[in-house]
Amino acid sequence: MSAVTFNDVSRHFGAIKAVDAVSLDIAEGEFFAMLGPSGSGKTTCLRLIAGFERPTAGDIRIFAQPVQDLPPYKRNVNTVFQDYALFPHLNVRDNVAYALMIAGQGRRERYRAAQEALEMVQLAGYDLRKPSELSGGQRQRVALARALVNKPRVLLLDEPLGALDLKLREQMQEELKSLQRQLGITFVFVTHDQGEALSMADRVAVFDHGKIIQTGTPEDIYFRPEVPFVADFVGSSNVLPAALVAQLAGESRPASIRPERLILGAEGRIRARVTGLSFLGLATRVSLDAQGTRLTALLPQDAPRPAPGDEVGVGWNADDLHLMTAGAGA
């Protein structure tokens, strides 16, 4: 069964088409990521599911029930906000138990449920603290516990890890993923971080200018981008323009190739000049200019490194070149 369905949904703010005729289908129990640069419409889509925005046109269903006329407080979905939106005048326990207090549950009952939710996010013992006394990571866990305490069928997460530092973010990615597997709830996750989307999601929808450009598994998105935007935005793949591909492969379509699949050497399919090197730890990133087409190659640390200004040959295995279906290359 579909958890969330969009049918040609649009949300326009005056002349700005924040969401433009988007259709999507999120399966029950799926970890679904909406990925895109800021202003691409992914957050507006999330807000349409939560009910904070109403569609200008189209039809939204949550578990087959049309919801465009339902206010947020009548939808069985909960949200983890980007700024967490914890209530500053309530302590952690009352924040987590808020939904149950609103639902009219007794004090003992709701405090027990809050206790369980806090244990689930490993924050037991913080009940009586105020949100202002917590670190960013702890606040994030409280927001998560608060959204989960009501056992929603869909959990919406709006860039929840954006404000955390790298180490904590990686740890939370794993925890979120295992939490989702353990609870079996549908997660809809908005992010502009392609690494986050690829590592956590079962399926990813890539947004640009209010439209979904491509939907697929992380492997699809990463290795088989359909348009240059996806290739470029997701893991900064190299995009070869249609004219160049026509010379090389005989088909006038843009193509993508992963930076780590480029082979530098004396011979190669095309010639390029090295414009820069940067040390990344595991690998070295080599910036190349092939007659106006910018390319990036990732060299393992033990590979021989060219110097800036060198002329090199760039090669690849034919299998690694992925021809895209749409969109004219530069």
Place this chain on the structure above:
Amino acid sequence: MTQVQPAHFTSAGGIGTRLSDILWRHPRLLIALLLLPPALWLGVIYLGSLFALLAQSFFSIDHFTGLVKYEFTLSTYAQLIRPSNFDIILRTVVMAFCVSLTSAVISFPIAYFAARYARGAWRAVFYLGIMMPLWSSYLVKIYAWKLILAKEGILTWALQKLHLEWVLDAFLALPVIGGNSLSVSTAGTFIVFVYVWLPFMILPIQAALERVPPSMLEASGDLGATPAQTFRHVLLPLALPGVVAGSIFTFSLTLGDYIIPQIIGTSRLFIGQAVYQHQGIAGNIPLAAAFAMVPIAIMGLYLWAAKRMGAFDAL
């Protein structure tokens, strides 16, 4: 070893620069210099004269000679509890309470609109609309209201045209708040108090509401709260410091005012008028001081109660 003077340290400078250097090295000196004038003003001139007046309340007046007897006594305070004086206190406190409550109720939607929706030009219009009444003279506004509320005033005229005069007549026939016309009724005093103090309520509530991120209200709705529940459990608690701040203004200003009830209203006195009359006309400074003590004591109790209720927790 030769002494090398590093070229990038500038040692030159006039007296102003040297003074800045001294203040930079002694930051506490700067704070002391900045705080000294206001501290003197507040501590000695303002609080000092206030305490000098309040100390008078512990003296009494000799009713034969009309002179102040400089002996400690609580008899002046005992006079406050006499029915004629206690009525004044009660009337003023009830008025201040009603004015504050009504101001808060009227201000909240205005402040909410200004904080959440007013942008750009609308924001300027809002501030101008709130502040402009404060630019004109207090007396002019009160006399303007007298013209509006008088028996021959435009309110009566407008109601006559609408054939609704009976509504006003029925209202004025009510005991206590009614009267011959609105301009000589307690209801009239109330209306003008609310009008004059309203900006002092709107601005702090607006400031408090501006600090509430929209996501907080969305989160409440997301967790199942209807708008009414969101108001009760999130918006009101977070706006409460603003409401309390505003009501401190409206409450204390109403407690102390002696001009509005003198121009608009009945001949029954308010605290401010009692202080004015006892000090200026009757020369009974101890009783005037004791009356002046009442608003201070009430405000002290009010702030204490507000703190106990958690009004400042969200600050």
